[in-house]
Amino acid sequence: MAAALLAGFVAPRAWAFELEELAQQLQATEVVRGRFIQEKHLRALAQPLSSQGRFVLSPTHGLLWSLEQPLTQDYRITPGAIERRSEGQWRPAAQGQAGPHSQLFLQVLRGDTRGLQEQFEPQLEGSAEAWQLRLTPRSRLLQQVFSHIALAGGARVERIELVETQGDRTLVRLLDQQTDSALSAAEQHELHD
Numbered sequence: 001m002a003a004a005l006l007a008g009f010v011a012p013r014a015w016a017f018e019l020e021e022l023a024q025q026l027q028a029t030e031v032v033r034g035r036f037i038q039e040k041h042l043r044a045l046a047q048p049l050s051s052q053g054r055f056v057l058s059p060t061h062g063l064l065w066s067l068e069q070p071l072t073q074d075y076r077i078t079p080g081a082i083e084r085r086s087e088g089q090w091r092p093a094a095q096g097q098a099g100p101h102s103q104l105f106l107q108v109l110r111g112d113t114r115g116l117q118e119q120f121e122p123q124l125e126g127s128a129e130a131w132q133l134r135l136t137p138r139s140r141l142l143q144q145v146f147s148h149i150a151l152a153g154g155a156r157v158e159r160i161e162l163v164e165t166q167g168d169r170t171l172v173r174l175l176d177q178q179t180d181s182a183l184s185a186a187e188q189h190e191l192h193d
Helices: 002-015 019-027 102-110 115-120 140-145 185-192
Strands: 031-041 047-060 061-070 071-078 081-086 090-094 118-128 131-137 146-153 157-164 171-178
Touching: 019 031, 019 115, 019 131, 047 185, 061 102, 061 140, 061 171, 071 102, 071 131, 071 185, 102 115, 115 118, 131 140, 140 146, 171 185
Parallel strands: none
Antiparallel strands: 031 047, 031 171, 047 061, 061 071, 071 081, 081 090, 118 131, 131 146, 146 157, 157 171
């Protein structure tokens, strides 16, 4: 009887979807392209500020984030830099210009769970087909900015919500995602220019 009860407690753990499996799943594709809709909910405004555009992600090379509405602006986020296109040239983005979460987006979308665990306490639920990941900041600096970050998805990240300590929040939905085995020549140029 005791063995049967113990097996009942151990078995669910053996079937649980683990953080390392999520990382492998998100890193399995070389290139992901899609659209995004981003809503910034500010306490002071009745309606959220909404923007949309397109993105290209290569876990090994970086992220191209192109705003199309309400204005046009291109960002390039790599592990070493956050840059904004200005007058046809990539230039370092000013502090806060691309948002404090830009490098975090790259870590999340690339499935860099080790990097995320250095900064956040992760809590993963669900399965490979439908998972939710809650990230609670570890450091005092991040705790001053974020209450928590909630992610959800399946084969890829589909939803990111950044909840700030002062009550504002940003919701990003990643739509119409398509995978590919390689970047186009133009995308390679953009990420390596």
